Amino acid sequence: MSRVLYGYWRSSASWRVRIALGLKGLDYDQKAIDLRTGAQSGVGFALLNPQGFVPYFIDGDVGLNQSLAIIEYLDEVYPEPSLLDPDPVKRARIRAAAQIVACDIHPIDNLRVLKYLKRQMGQEQDAIDDWYRHWIEEGFKPLEEIAEGSPGPYLFGDQVTLADVCLAPQMYNARRLRTDLSRFPALTEIDKALMKLPAFLNARPEAQPDADH
Ligand SMILES: N[C@@H](CCC(=O)N[C@@H](CS)C(=O)NCC(=O)O)C(=O)O
Structure with missing residues (x-):
């Protein structure tokens, strides 16, 4: 196929x-x-x-x-x-963590939003970069708490889940925009573990x- x-x-x-x-x-x-x-x-x-x-x-x-x-x-x-979990509560928690990235951080830092800030709202690049970092940091705060509560090495223990799949690319974006990741040590550790996996x-x-x- x-x-x-x-x-x-x-x-x-x-x-x-x-x-x-x-x-x-x-x-x-x-x-x-x-x-x-x-x-x-x-x-x-x-x-x-x-x-x-x-x-x-x-x-x-x-x-x-x-x-x-x-x-x-x-x-x-x-x-x-499986990227989820058979237990409905755990499944909901995994989806919720994934959605912090996919629904709450990523859409407001998307290319078309950044272009709108520049062209329609007349914002300078520095202000746009601040916006980008701000929304990453807002989303990373609750994710850091989830990461702190995980036995590791991933966001929900030793199984890679949908939440990890969303986290790693967002960490890359955070680095690209020079976000201060020292505030998010548990997420940084998880990202390191994820980036050892071939997938x-x-x-x-x-x-x-x-x-x-
Ligand atoms: N909610 C969508 C978001 C997809 C999305 O935002 N894609 C971006 C690239 S990461 C895009 O195509 N942006 C084009 C644009 O903003 O014009 C998804 O998860 O697939």
Whole structure:
């Protein structure tokens, strides 16, 4: 069955899906949508995903958008290793941690939001970078508490979960924007442990075919 991931090397939402595919040992082809040139808003890609976001994932004759929906689909159709937990309470906690990144941090630091701050709101780059860091730090505070409470090495113990899949790319973004990560030592330790795993390493931006170092 052919699988294709439309993504962009530096897109953290695409990175989440790359990690999940790697963890599950699934082969796929990549098609690059260059966000810097606005290819996400082009007519061709709009036919696939009218929302104009990567990732977009094709599994045979099924096309899916939204990284968390794609990852949960993968988890249901290719259940090993599981990225959630059989226990409904633990499952809810894992999803909640993932959503701190995917629903509360990432959307307000997204490219189109940053562009709007610059073009429509007339903000300078320094102010935009401050905005970016601020929302990362706000989200990392509750995540740090979760990390402190974990026996490790990952956010929910010794099983890699959806929450870890969301965390690692956000840590990369935090570093890129020079966030003071000394305030988040437990998250930093977990990120170190995650980045030793082949699925996380192979999915990192610099390892992608469209990477532009
Ligand atoms: N909620 C979506 C967010 C996807 C998203 O924000 N993708 C970014 C790249 S990380 C994007 O395509 N941005 C294009 C833009 O802002 O114009 C998901 O999780 O898939």
